[in-house]
Amino acid sequence: MDIDVRKIAQLSRIRLTNHEAQELGPQLNSILGYIEQLQEVNTDGVAAMAHPHDSAMPLRSDIVTNSNRRDALQAIAPQTESGLYVVPKVIE
Amino acid sequence: MSWEVVIGLEVHTQINSKTKAFCGCSTEFGAEPNSQTCPVCLGMPGQLPVLNNEAVQKTILTGLAIDATINLESKFDRKNYFYPDLPKGYQISQFTVPLVEHGHLDIPVEGGGEKRIGITRIHMEEDAGKSMHEGLDSVSHIDLNRSGVPLMEIVSEPDMRSADEAVAYLKQLHQLIRFLDVSGADMEKGQFRCDANVSVRRFGAPLGTRAELKNLNSFRFIKQAIDYEVVRQIEIIEDGGQVVQETRLYDSVKGESRSMRSKEEAHDYRYFPEPDLPALRVTAEEVAAIKAGMPELPSQLRQRFEREYGLSSYDADVLSQTLELARYLEDLIAAHPANPKIAANWLANELLGRLKESGHEIVNSPVSASALGLLLDRIADNTISGKIAKDVLDEMMRCGQSADTIIEAKGLKQVSDTGAIDAMIQTVLDANPDSVAEFKSGKDRLFGFFVGQVMKASRGQANPALVNERLKLLLNS
Secondary structure, three states, X not given: OOOOHHHHHXXXXXXXXXXXXXXXXXXXXXXXXXXXXXXXXXXXXXXXXXXXXXXOOOEEOOOOOOOOOHHHHHOOOOOEEOOEEEEEOOXX | OOEEEEEEEEEEEEOOOOEOOOOOOEOOOOOOOOOOOOOOOOOOOOOOOOEEHHHHHHHHHHHHHOOOEEOOEEOOEXXXXXXXXXXXXXXXXXXXXXXXXXXXXXXXXXXXXXXXXXXXXXXXXXXXXEEEOOOOOOEEEEEOOOOOOEEEEEEEOOOEOOXXXXXXXXXXXXXXXXXHOOOOOOHHHOOEEEEEEEEEEEOOOOOOOOEEEEEEOOHHHHHHHHHHHHHHHHHHHHOOOOOOOEXXXXXXXXXXXXXXXXXXXXXXXXXXXXXXXXXXXXXXXXXXXXXXXXXXXXXXXHHHHHHHHOOXXXXXXXXXXXXXXXXXXXXXXXXXXXXXXXXXXXXXXHHHHHHHHHOOOHHHOOOOHHHXXXXXXXHHOOOOOHHHHHHHHHXXXXXXXXXXXXXXXXXXXXXXXXXXXXXXXXXXXXXXXXXXXXXXXXXXXXXXXXXXXXXXXXXXXXXXXXXXXXHHHHHOO
């Protein structure tokens, strides 16, 4: 197995220098090596695990607990206008 | 050689819980932009989702209503993609093990009978925010109030063979969802959205390559978009080409679709188990309790209307089309319990037509069920005739006043005073001596003519039964 570092970076919207890409490729591939080792274990008849903690999910009652904190939450946004987040145009 | 059309549908319907799927933010529609957000639904680092029990209950209820299997253990996964209205960079969804599987819905087919459409699964997931591009040059605007609103994605088997069947399925599903009260399902508000997977093949051939149509937000557009797509695919194949598997966006204004496939990678969702959420476990007892609380479904309601109220199967069908209409009928019958059948007739034949003309829906009818009930009381107690009542209803639609107020103000009260009616009859008989003579010589059908003349003389206000009775007496005297 060989990871396409450039493709992964593109999917994750992470910009890599050539040097970083060269460094990360072997590192990610060595992780895949460990996984390949794990895949040698025979898991026939073993149910897939949903979560490492064998706990059931706690559920929440349907009650509104949050109030409008827009001003505080938008204080860290790079750009807003009339309460809307402003981002670079996303469709052609 | 003819072609067979194969359609599978994915419906996203917003669960009508008060709060979002994983946080305590309100889901109310139409609030100030970004006023209903918090660090969880904004995707701030380190925030943990906690699932809304109401959303779980409503998904199970929907699953039970389509005769599906409820998985007592289901799982959540991350669906990764980049878009500014998805702040976490992934959508929490159920990929490997959904809460609901293997259901079905029976749809009416042309020429009578039903067809069973398989429902592969219903899984829970969260909605994205809303992007706005219109009127903006180099930027887009993002409102994240919708981010994290719980959705059910209802995935059908590729069992439909025409655009009409697809629409029939969607209408049936829409009605079911409204009756279960699990979603507002208002298509204009994006609470019930449909994607269609469409392919064509020669009869008996294996499945063709499908295209996914997005952005189908009305029953009419769904039919148009599918019809357009079928023609497009057949043309490609008949010209010796091949259909490409892709996502296409339907433009209802232009009546055509265009490919959305700009980048191959866009479809690489890299699903993996959601590490922030352990398995969702429900017990058989919980499922049984939800089943016990199942509300009346459309077909059951229709049957009850026939049985309890003696409605014709046509009226029962018309009046059980929507929950709102059915509730109106029940309120109307509660207000005027004397004759449910007459109440149903007035609703189906008089009120609905007037609502359509004035552009109202039953929910915002200018005439409430209790107001219409009062009008029916006034017919029943002989204050006005049924004919006058129709004029009163017109006036009620216009001004919103009560039947009593209008009857009083316009002096429409039915005349049931024998003396007054006798006087009117005498005037009519005196004015038509020839007809009286003919009647007396055996022309019985002139009786109707006299009734009409008397009713006309009273401007419709004479009690028709009394006019008949007195007229018989006076003519034969």
